[in-house]
Amino acid sequence: MTKAPSQLRVIPPHVPAHLVFDFDIYADARVGSDVHQTYSAAIADAPDVFWAPQNGGHWMVQRMDAISAIATDPEHFSVREMQIPRVPNPPFFIPLSLDPPENLPYRRAMAPMFGPVAVKAMEPRLRAWAGEIIDAALQKGTFDFMADVAKVFPVSVFMELMGMDLSRLHEFRDLAERFFENQNDAAQIEALSGQILGVMKALIDEKRSTPDDKLMSHFIQADMGGGRTMSEDEILAMSFVLFLGGMDTVTNVTGFAYQQLAQMPDLQARLMADAEGLSGAFADEAVRMFGVVNTPRLVVKDIDLMGVPFREGDMVLNLLPIGSRDDRKFDQPHVLDIDRKKVAHVTFSTGPHLCIGHVLGRAEIKVLTEEWFKRVQSFSLAADKPRPFRTGTVMALEALPVSVNAAS
Numbered sequence: 001m002t003k004a005p006s007q008l009r010v011i012p013p014h015v016p017a018h019l020v021f022d023f024d025i026y027a028d029a030r031v032g033s034d035v036h037q038t039y040s041a042a043i044a045d046a047p048d049v050f051w052a053p054q055n056g057g058h059w060m061v062q063r064m065d066a067i068s069a070i071a072t073d074p075e076h077f078s079v080r081e082m083q084i085p086r087v088p089n090p091p092f093f094i095p096l097s098l099d100p101p102e103n104l105p106y107r108r109a110m111a112p113m114f115g116p117v118a119v120k121a122m123e124p125r126l127r128a129w130a131g132e133i134i135d136a137a138l139q140k141g142t143f144d145f146m147a148d149v150a151k152v153f154p155v156s157v158f159m160e161l162m163g164m165d166l167s168r169l170h171e172f173r174d175l176a177e178r179f180f181e182n183q184n185d186a187a188q189i190e191a192l193s194g195q196i197l198g199v200m201k202a203l204i205d206e207k208r209s210t211p212d213d214k215l216m217s218h219f220i221q222a223d224m225g226g227g228r229t230m231s232e233d234e235i236l237a238m239s240f241v242l243f244l245g246g247m248d249t250v251t252n253v254t255g256f257a258y259q260q261l262a263q264m265p266d267l268q269a270r271l272m273a274d275a276e277g278l279s280g281a282f283a284d285e286a287v288r289m290f291g292v293v294n295t296p297r298l299v300v301k302d303i304d305l306m307g308v309p310f311r312e313g314d315m316v317l318n319l320l321p322i323g324s325r326d327d328r329k330f331d332q333p334h335v336l337d338i339d340r341k342k343v344a345h346v347t348f349s350t351g352p353h354l355c356i357g358h359v360l361g362r363a364e365i366k367v368l369t370e371e372w373f374k375r376v377q378s379f380s381l382a383a384d385k386p387r388p389f390r391t392g393t394v395m396a397l398e399a400l401p402v403s404v405n406a407a408s
Contacts, residue, residue: 010057014309021046024054025084025294025317026184026392033387035395036256036290037334040322049308055184056085058296058315059308064326064346066306067318070297072351074099076305077297077316079353084296084315084393087186091193093241094234100352106238109222109230110356113161113215119359122161126364129156130371138375138406142382145400150255154364158246162239163214164203172199176247180394193240200239204232215242248394249292250361254368255397257286260336262381262402267338268373272407275373281338283365289336291321291347292395293355320346321395379404 011020023043030042043050048063061067070077078099083090095103095110112118130153137148155173159166175196182188203216211217219235230238261267261282271278299314310316324345325333348355355361381387382401390396 009053011051011053012057012311012314014311015051015057016309019047019049019051019308020053021050021060022054023050023052023060025052025060026055028391031389031391033259033389033397035389035391035397036321036325039391039395040325040334043322049306052317056315058084058317059310060317060319062319062322062326064323064329067320067323067346068350069305070316070318071295071346071349071353073303074352076299076301076303076310078300079295079297080300081298081315082296082393083183083189084317085184086298086315087189089190091189091240092237094237095356096241096353097237103352105224106234107356109219109224110238113218114356114360116359119363122157122360123363123367125160126157126367127371129153129160130368131374134368134371134375138404142401142403145258145402146251146255146397147399149368150251150258150400153368154250154254154361155247157360157364158242161215162203162242162246163207163212163216172243173247175199176244177396179244180248180392180396181390183392196240196243197236200236200243201232203239204235244394245355245357248396249357250364252292252394252396253287253290253361254365255400256290256292256395257282257336257365258402259381259387259397259400260289262379262400264336265378265380267336268378270338271369271373272377275370278338279366279369282369283362284342285336285338285340286365287347287358287362288324288330288345289334291324291345293347293349294319294321294393294395295349295353296393317393318346318349320349373407375407377405377407 028042030038032038043062048066049059049061052058052060061070079097081090095106133149133153137143151173155169159169179192207216207220219230219238224230295318297316299310299312299316302312303310324347327333348358379402382403385401387400388398390398
């Protein structure tokens with residue numbers, strides 16, 4: 001019987017035995033609902049960089065310095081393939097699948113819409129969305145924070161930013177979730193990629209005929225230099241990565257952060273007393289502790305680095321969420337401490353592929369927290385309710401049932 005990709009064990013001849021550590025990024029039994037803590041514990045005894053034989057075999061990088069070295073070396077570690085296991089015709093994202101300097105014009109085209117000034121101007125809409133969504137959830141008493149808040153708030157913001165039809169929110173979220181759930185199924189990746197590209201193609205056609213001040217219209221009109229505008233294929237590849245990020249990334253960071261916050265009544269009391277003053281520190285620490293994106297690289301040129309023989313054709317997975325909990329960089333790295341001195345982390349990657357949406361993501365968590373504690377006195381995990389989760393290249397908490405005491 002042919003084994004599923006996640007069960008195939010591959011150890012190439014160039015990989016030393018002492019660097020092999022068995023771990024399945026999609027279904028390791030040692031990982032639980034507290035994904036980050038249990039993930040870190042599961043690989044605590046592994047080398048800083050190790051070979052995981054499952055899913056076609058690939059390197060995994062868990063230390064912050066090693067992650068930074070790889071993320072800033074496109075000569076040897078390319079982003080042109082980002083699927084583990086490797087698949088034929090992998091999805092192509094702009095600017096994510098382009099190494100520097102090819103990615104820079106596209107980042108410049110995106111930057112004005114995601115910089116601090118633009119995000120600050122969006123704050124009234126962020127606040128309006130957050131308040132409306134939290135109010136609707138609170139009417140239920142006990143509810144699923146993921147389904148009713150975290151999977152709705154950042155997605156609504158993103159869809160409004162893009163100029164998308166908000167009535168299709170749940171349809172589009174389902175597409176994004178299924179894409180990430182099927183990373184080891186080449187046929188599903190191809191089919192779902194086609195559906196997402198179809199959605200974005202329809203949006204491009206709509207904005208060409210009726211332009212507005214939204215992000216898709218900006219892409220259609222953006223000057224790439226010398227009066228050149230982007231081709232439809234370029235816009236589609238850029239929209240693809242924004243769709244996946246906008247539908248899933250902040251949703252998942254928020255879910256994991258509030259799962260932890262639900263278990264910290266003292267911190268809730270502090271935020272209840274001074275949400276406006278402390279929400280920024282909470283957002284910063286939430287982002288450090290609860291990153292969700294693990295970034296693959298393809299080795300395109302042999303290199304021996306950090307005692308590891310990286311060879312052309314090897315896949316590498318940078319564990320950004322684990323790197324941001326590196327105990328060589330952070331005291332008590334698994335403790336959510338809003339009084340922690342602000343320090344650099346790699347949750348949003350680093351160097352030429354620093355996440356373009358990091359300012360907006362932090363702002364969304366900050367505003368949501370302020371609006372939450374205007375309305376919520378305290379909340380806790382609903383007793384004996386399951387909290388399913390997803391691992392892989394993008395980690396997610398699928399459900400977070402909570403019991404809430406509303407503020408009087």
